[in-house]
Amino acid sequence: MTKTGLHMMQVEKAIGGKTIVHPFDLHVEPGQVVAVCGGNGAGKSTILRMIVGITQPSAGTIELNGINLKQDRVNYLQQIGYMPDHFNFPAGLTASECMRFYASLRGRTASEADEALKAVGLHEARNKKVSVFSKGMQQRLLFAQAMLGKPALLVLDEPTNGLDPYWMGAFVDLVNTLKREGISVIFSTHQLQAANEVADRALFVINGTIVRSAAMEEYRAEYGELALHRAFSELFPRERQPIKHSEKTSSVTVTIRGRESRNGRDA
Numbered sequence: 660m661t662k663t664g665l666h667m668m669q670v671e672k673a674i675g676g677k678t679i680v681h682p683f684d685l686h687v688e689p690g691q692v693v694a695v696c697g698g699n700g701a702g703k704s705t706i707l708r709m710i711v712g713i714t715q716p717s718a719g720t721i722e723l724n725g726i727n728l729k730q731d732r733v734n735y736l737q738q739i740g741y742m743p744d745h746f747n748f749p750a751g752l753t754a755s756e757c758m759r760f761y762a763s764l765r766g767r768t769a770s771e772a773d774e775a776l777k778a779v780g781l782h783e784a785r786n787k788k789v790s791v792f793s794k795g796m797q798q799r800l801l802f803a804q805a806m807l808g809k810p811a812l813l814v815l816d817e818p819t820n821g822l823d824p825y826w827m828g829a830f831v832d833l834v835n836t837l838k839r840e841g842i843s844v845i846f847s848t849h850q851l852q853a854a855n856e857v858a859d860r861a862l863f864v865i866n867g868t869i870v871r872s873a874a875m876e877e878y879r880a881e882y883g884e885l886a887l888h889r890a891f892s893e894l895f896p897r898e899r900q901p902i903k904h905s906e907k908t909s910s911v912t913v914t915i916r917g918r919e920s921r922n923g924r925d926a
C-alpha cells in the first residue's frame with residue numbers, strides 16, 4: 660500500500676564537515692499542518708529546503724505519497740508548492756503577469772492564477788507592478804504562487820513575515836481551508852501566535868536539532884493557552900546546553916545526536 664503524506668527518515672544535512680541539521684524523522688499526514696519553530700540560524704529553512712529539493716540531504720530518505728525525492732524528483736516536486744523566505748520577482752511585471760507566468764510554468768490555467776490572486780486579496784492590485792508592492796503584499800503573492808494548482812504539500816518559509824494583523828488572520832483562515840481540502844502544510848515561523856492558531860503539530864529546532872516535536876493538544880495539555888510561547892521560553896534557555904535524550908516527542912521519532920527516541924523512550 661502507498662504511504663500517504665510526507666515521510667522523512669533519518670534526514671540530515673552537513674556542510675563542510677559541520678552538521679547543520681542533525682538526523683531526524685518526520686511524518687506529515689495529508690491535511691496536517693506542521694509549524695517549524697526556532698530562533699535565527701536554528702536550521703528551519705534548511706529543513707524546508709531539503710523537503711523541496713533545493714538543498715540535498717547528506718543522508719536519509721524523503722518521500723511524498725510514496726514518491727521518493729531522489730529516485731523520482733520530477734513527480735515528487737509536482738506535488739509541492741513552495742514559498743521561499745525571500746524572492747526577487749521579475750522586474751517590471753504586474754502581479755497578474757507574474758502569476759500567469761508561474762501558472763504557465765506549472766501547466767496551470769490563467770483562471771487558476773486569477774483565483775489564487777483573489778484568495779490572497781490581490782485581485783484589486785493585480786495590474787500593479789510587483790516592484791511597488793509592500794513586503795506584506797509580496798508575501799501574499801508568494802503564497803498565491805505556492806497554492807497554484809492545489810499541490811498535495813505546501814512548504815512555506817516564514818509565510819507570516821510582514822503580514823499585518825488582518826492578513827495574519829486571513830493566513831490562518833486560508834491554511835484552514837487548504838487543510839479541509841486534504842492539503843498538508845509545513846511552515847517555519849518566528850511568530851508563535853500564528854503557529855498556536857493553525858498548527859496541528861509543532862517542532863522546535865535548536866542548533867540544528869529537533870528538540871521537541873508534539874501535537875498541539877500535547878502542548879496545550881502541558882502549557883494551556885499560548886502553549887507554544889511557553890514551550891519556547893522553556894526550551895530556548897537550553898540552547899547552549901547539551902540536548903538531553905529524554906526530550907518528549909509525540910508520534911514522531913526524533914534522533915538526537917545519532918540515537919533514536921520514540922515518544923521520549925529509546926526505540
Ligand SMILES: Nc1ncnc2c1ncn2[C@@H]1O[C@H](COP(=O)(O)OP(=O)(O)OP(=O)(O)O)[C@@H](O)[C@H]1O
Pocket residue numbers: 674679697698699700701702703704705706
Ligand atoms: N549553504 C550554507 N553553507 C554554510 N552554512 C549554511 C548554509 N546554509 C545554511 N547554513 C547555516 O546553517 C544554519 C541554519 O541556517 P537556516 O537558514 O536553516 O536557519 P533558520 O532557522 O532558517 O534561520 P532564520 O530564522 O534566521 O531564517 C545557520 O548557521 C546557517 O549559517
